[in-house]
Amino acid sequence: MNLAFRNVWAITVNDGFDVLRHAAVVTEGDRITYVGPDEDLVLPEGKEFRVIDGKDRNLVMPGLVNGHTHLPLGMLRGSADDLPLQRWLDELIFPGEAKHTPETLMTGALLALAELTRYGVTCFNDMYMSVRTNARAVEQSGQRALLTNVQIGVDPHHYDYLRENIETAEEYAGHPRIRIGFGPHAEYTEAHHSLNDSLEAALRFHAPLHIHVSETRKEHEECKARHNGMTPTQYLESIGYFQTKVLMAHCVWIEECDMDIIQKYDATVLHNPCSNMKLASGFAPLPRMLERGLNVALATDSSSSNNNLDLWEEMRAAALIHKANTLDATAVNARQALTLATRGGAEALGFTDTGCLVPGKKADLVMVDITGPSWHPMTDIVHHVVYAGSAHDVVMTVADGEVLYDHGVYTRLDVEKITAEADRLYRDVFA
Ligand SMILES: [Zn+2]
Structure with missing residues (x-):
């Protein structure tokens, strides 16, 4: 119409x-x-x-552009709050995620898509297990999306996830709204071989890589200890990651040397202010990134670490927290925040025809x-x-x-059915 x-x-x-x-x-x-x-x-x-x-x-x-989500992780919304990131992941999120079934993955994806639709998000970038399920859900919901299957090298299902990601990339090649990338979770959850597997697949499909980078100080410092002083970004450069577009979630603890690399290779930072506050990860150096002209998209992260997919709140948080953190009321202005949530985010994700x-x-x-x-x-x-x-x-x-x-x-989603199913599945599977 x-x-x-x-x-x-x-x-x-x-x-x-x-x-x-x-x-x-x-x-x-x-x-x-x-x-x-x-x-x-x-x-x-x-x-x-x-x-x-x-x-x-x-x-x-x-339409708003959400740069970093994990759609079905919303099935655990509210079940793991007020904890530091490592305990949040190890004690509640990873064990909870292990209970996912095909049904909970699909319902979780649809629940998140209903929320994104309600809040005006028309384009987003996701990483989660079963990229095929997410792609099917986005076919139903109607948004534009870049989707990746999360790869966790230490997970025994690593090759199953990679195979599904590759098959889904083949299936959706040329799709008008859905693009498939590859999603190595993070330097600290990967092994060298699995990081390489994701890179090889991304190069084969000319697809981007979506990875968490320097989200916590612990992760950033432990990487340096493991790899002769190299930061996660330097380590990724050393193994050839920037041969393709790299979408780097969080970058809270990146240093000037990391920003040099991000700038040199035209990589993208995915900034999640509310998630970073909730998990007490810190304040990403957004004003410095903008000053340097880095590609930045604004994002919510999952609704287990936020706890919603409301990009309006992220715009407001991005415009406010960096003022307080730098004691500079000009740090991020309203036009910059709105640009990050629309055109800037779209271009940073490679969707140059929207925003x-x-x-x-x-x-x-x-x-x-x-x-x-x-x-x-x-x-x-x-x-x-x-x-x-x-x-x-x-x-x-x-x-x-x-x-x-x-x-x-x-017009496309039966939101009453989706929310009722989410409640039932939470009780039956996760509670
Ligand atoms: Zn994330």
Whole structure:
């Protein structure tokens, strides 16, 4: 269905970061075809459009991009909180994950996708066991995604996961919305051979690698002790990782020498401010990364370490915590935070045809109800998005030109069934 949003506010996140009032945004098929003054819009004849009158009380902006998730890990949401990362992983998450069944993986993925849809996320990057299940779930939910099977070299199922990842990459080659990468978990959970296996597979498919890097100080320092003083990033460089695009989750403890490598190879940092706070991992040097012009995407991490997939909260956290951490109120501003969550994140993940409202780009966008008191007085709408707005103000989510969520109604997902199944499966399998 072609869509014409009329008389709306529009935050374009184009090169000039134009913000328009009394604007129109038009999509035809999977592309944006018009962004400009409503009064200048002439809809092409002979084509049908669903016309949505924004009444000057709705905002259209690019769909949000979530740079790092583990969809089905949400099945353990709330079951492992207020613990440091290593105990969280070893005592609760790894044993909990070992109980997953095909059914819990699919329901967990759909639950997460319903949440992403509700909060206006149209594109994301995931790593989890059973990439095939996640791909099937994303086929149902309608988003754009880069998916990887997690590889854990010390896990006896390593080769099963790798085989599934390779088969899924073959199956989804050329898919319009779903791309498959490879996901070695982290330097500290891998063996040299398994890191190499992932690299070889990624090179074969010209696919990116998605890996956790320097999330905790312990991990960063232990890597140096293990590898003659090399940081995780230096170690990955030494084994040839940067021959392909590397998407590096967290990078809380990276050093200037690591940023040199990230910059040299055009790698990407996936910044998860809320997860890093919840697991007490620390504050990633985001202001320095932005100053150096590194590729950065904003992300939630899983809803076991957050505990939601709300990228609006991440924008706000990214704009706030680095001010406090550096005692500099200019450290990360609202426009930078919104860029990280949209165009910047999309480009950093390699989705160069989405993330902004520009004719010719993919029709991935959200409409936001701005009638609530927190949106007024209307001083600076970008500031309101980051500092005052809420994911619950999203009223429409559109991905690839298709409406996925419309004023409380999911068009593709049966959210009541999914949440009931999640409750039942948690009781039966994990509790
Ligand atoms: Zn993660």
